[in-house]
Amino acid sequence: MSARIEDSIGRIERIRVYVVDTGVPRFSWSPTMPGLLTTNTIARVTTSDGIEGAGGVFSCTENDFDRAVAEGMRPLLKGLLGRAALRRESIWKWMQLRNLSVPNTAIAGLDIAMWDLAAKRANMPLYMFLGGARDRVKAYASTQVLDGPGDYVGLIEELREQGFSAFKFHYKCEPEADLEMMRLVHKEFHGQGLDFMFDADAYYTHKSALRVAREMSDMGFVWLEAPFPDHDLDGYRELRRRTDMTILPAGNSIVELANIAHAMRHDCWDRVRIDATTAGGLTPARKVLSLAEANGYNVEFQSWGCALSMAANLHLMLSNDNCDYFEMPVPYSEFQVDALGRIEVDADGYVNAPTGAGLGLELDWDEIEERSVYKIDVS
Structure with missing residues (x-):
C-alpha cells in the first residue's frame, strides 16, 4: 500500500x-x-x-x-x-x-x-463486511444457577413465551443433583421440540462425567459442556470415545490457533468453543472459524455478557455458517443496558442481524x- x-x-x-x-x-x-x-x-x-x-x-x-x-x-x-x-x-x-x-x-x-x-x-454491517453467510442464528437461553429443579421448569415455561426453544443449564455441578434437574426437565418437556444443553463448569471427575454424559445422551440433550478443565485433553478424548454425547470444552483457556488445531487432530472435542473477547479479537477468531470448517468442526461461541461484548461473536456467527447457536444470558433483560446497545430474541427464538454499520449498536x-x-x- x-x-x-x-x-x-x-x-x-x-x-x-x-x-x-x-x-x-x-x-x-x-x-x-x-x-x-x-x-x-x-x-x-x-x-x-x-x-x-x-x-x-x-x-x-x-x-x-x-x-x-x-x-x-x-x-x-x-x-x-x-x-x-x-x-x-x-x-x-x-x-x-x-x-x-x-x-x-x-x-x-x-x-x-x-x-x-x-x-x-x-x-456495512460487520457481518456483511466479513462475508454475510446468513441473517439470523438460533439463540439459546443460558441460565444462572437456580435454587432447585422445579425452578428450571418454571423458567423454561417463562422463556418459551419470549420465543426461546433452546436452553443451557448451570446448576450444582454435582452429578446426581445435576441429573435430578435434567431428568425433571426431560420429563416435563420431552417431545416438545426443545433443545437442552448442560454446562458442568469443569467440576466433574472422569468417572462421573461418563455417567452424566451417557444419561444425557439417552435423554436427547444436545451437548455436555466443560465436564473438565480445557487443558485435560486426555480426559476429553477418553470421554468422547466412551459416549455418544456431544462434548464441548468451556473455551476459556485453550484459545490459540495452534492449540485448537492440536485438540482437533487428537479428537478431543466434538465442537470447538471460543469467545472472540478472550481469544484476542475478531482477527484470530476468524482464523479459528476457518480452521474448524476445514476440519469439519462447528464452532459454538461463548457470548455471555452485555450487548457490546456479545456483538462481536454474533457478527462472526452470521458471517459464517459452521455454528448453530447464539448464547443469550437470562434473564436477558438484565443484561440489555441501553447505553451499550441491545440484542433481542425474536418470537421464533432467533437473533437477527443488526442493520446498522459496524457492530450495529446504538451507543x-x-x-x-x-x-x-x-x-x-x-x-
Missing part, C-alpha cells in the same frame, strides 16, 4: 478506554462462585478522517469492578497512535507480539474496535461517560 493511499484511509488519532459499571445485578453460573459484579471495558478508537470504532470486553469480578483489561490496554495505546487503522492484521500481530505482558482480552477490545471502524467506513457515549468508574484517554 502506498503512503498516499494509507494516508487517505485515516490514521489512529485518539483512543479512549472506559471501564463501565453495567448495572447488571450480581449473578453466578456456578454454586461455588459468589455473586459477581460485571464490567464492560470499552475501547473507542478515532481516526484522522473522523471515523470511530468501538470494542467491548465483558468481565466478572468479586469485590470490585475490573480495571485489569483497561490497564492491559494501556501499554499498547501510544504505540497504536499514527497507525493506519485499516491495517488490522498488521496491528493485531504487533499487539500479539506483546501478549506476554498484555492479556488477550485487552488485545481483543482494541482489535474489535478496528473491525467496527473498518465496517463503518465501508458503511450512548454520554451515559457511558457517566457510568464509567475509570478512564484512559490517549491522543
